[in-house]
Amino acid sequence: MKGLRVLLFETPHDPYFNLALEEALFYIKSKRRDANPVLRIWRNYSAVIIGYFQKAEEEVKLDLAENLGIAVVRRFTGGGAVYHDLGNINYAIVIDQRSNDPLNELYGFLIDGILNALRKFGVEPRVENINDIAIGFGKVSGVAASFREGTLFLHGSLLVSTNLDVLTRVLKISEKKLADKKVNSVKYRVRLLEDILGRKITFSEIVEKIIRGYCDLLNLKPYYDMPEKLEIEAAKILYEEKYKKEKWNLGRSPSSDFKRTYTLIDELIIQSLK
Amino acid sequence: MGYFEYKARKGLIKVRTSIEKGVIKELEISGDFFLYPEDALWMLREYLTNTPIDYEAILSKIKSFIEKENVQLLGSTPEDFAKAIYYSAVGGENP
Numbered sequence: 282m283k284g285l286r287v288l289l290f291e292t293p294h295d296p297y298f299n300l301a302l303e304e305a306l307f308y309i310k311s312k313r314r315d316a317n318p319v320l321r322i323w324r325n326y327s328a329v330i331i332g333y334f335q336k337a338e339e340e341v342k343l344d345l346a347e348n349l350g351i352a353v354v355r356r357f358t359g360g361g362a363v364y365h366d367l368g369n370i371n372y373a374i375v376i377d378q379r380s381n382d383p384l385n386e387l388y389g390f391l392i393d394g395i396l397n398a399l400r401k402f403g404v405e406p407r408v409e410n411i412n413d414i415a416i417g418f419g420k421v422s423g424v425a426a427s428f429r430e431g432t433l434f435l436h437g438s439l440l441v442s443t444n445l446d447v448l449t450r451v452l453k454i455s456e457k458k459l460a461d462k463k464v465n466s467v468k469y470r471v472r473l474l475e476d477i478l479g480r481k482i483t484f485s486e487i488v489e490k491i492i493r494g495y496c497d498l499l500n501l502k503p504y505y506d507m508p509e510k511l512e513i514e515a516a517k518i519l520y521e522e523k524y525k526k527e528k529w530n531l532g533r534s535p536s537s538d539f540k541r542t543y544t545l546i547d548e549l550i551i552q553s554l555k
Numbered sequence: 556m557g558y559f560e561y562k563a564r565k566g567l568i569k570v571r572t573s574i575e576k577g578v579i580k581e582l583e584i585s586g587d588f589f590l591y592p593e594d595a596l597w598m599l600r601e602y603l604t605n606t607p608i609d610y611e612a613i614l615s616k617i618k619s620f621i622e623k624e625n626v627q628l629l630g631s632t633p634e635d636f637a638k639a640i641y642y643s644a645v646g647g648e649n650p
């Protein structure tokens with residue numbers, strides 16, 4: 282059956298597993314081009330997620346994060362650090378590449394799913410500077426993306442009711458970046474969707490709108506599903522071998538330094554075909 | 556160890572370099588930019604080792620690296636990276 286496979290699987294108290302599953306879904310899909318596209322919506326309880334190329338100590342007040350019980354986890358996509366609590370909704374889409382310009386497909390087309398979702402709240406979102414999504418004067422969402430072997434991956438975080446005081450305190454913001462944005466704190470350029478709408482938004486309401494936003498974009502019908510055994514097993518390998526490791530999160534090692542991880546997943550995939 | 560931050564249209568490029576006898580010996584590039592395929596960033600380090608501290612020399616190495624490894628930059632240019640690296644190597648003066 283063709284459709285948009287929707288996963289609401291999340292491990293908010295284990296951000297390392299949440300991030301491991303993101304990569305597992307992408308990796309497994311890239312090995313199975315016939316599989317349906319995946320839309321995953323999920324949350325973390327309290328974590329800072331840094332971009333692939335960032336240095337943790339340059340982006341995060343590590344002592345404060347530790348004191349507040351905020352995990353610091355690296356993702357496999359580029360871009361900047363974000364703070365996740367339950368008021369921040371994450372979405373990820375994994376889909377076959379259709380053109381010969383994956384970057385344009387990702388940042389010029391797949392980003393529109395979240396714009397569709399936001400429009401359903403009666404607001405007018407716009408893309409700013411490639412990967413930011415703003416409404417009025419403030420940024421409510423940012424996306425980051427990757428592609429491999431004919432498969433596209435885009436994920437983003439949406440500030441619905443996040444605690445901006447914690448966000449402002451735990452993230453370090455570079456002077457050069459601030460000068461560029463002409464504001465003196467990250468707090469004044471990010472905005473919460475609840476503040477824009479002037480009302481509370483439930484989790485199920487935002488989930489429903491993100492699903493419809495992507496179904497409209499892709500012209501697909503949604504169906505709810507759970508991660509398959511293979512996806513969970515792959516995520517467990519990524520979790521144990523990579524995402525739980527300081528070498529990945531706090532050091533600065535490329536994925537290619539975690540060869541064993543991918544060898545184990547490839548073996549798993551071969552076994553699953555038998 | 557020289558350090559420099561350069562703001563590209565998208566992303567801040569942060570560079571640390573160490574210099575020996577007028578050439579780049581060690582190089583670390585971090586930041587919130589977008590570069591594809593991602594792991595190529597770690598190869599750039601090797602490409603630039605032993606490059607003289609000369610803006611044009613650095614730029615031409617970056618350009619040949621991008622071509623050879625099929626690298627795509629999103630919101631930044633080879634010039635942005637070359638400036639960040641050059642200013643880091645000469646001690647971090649603003650361009």
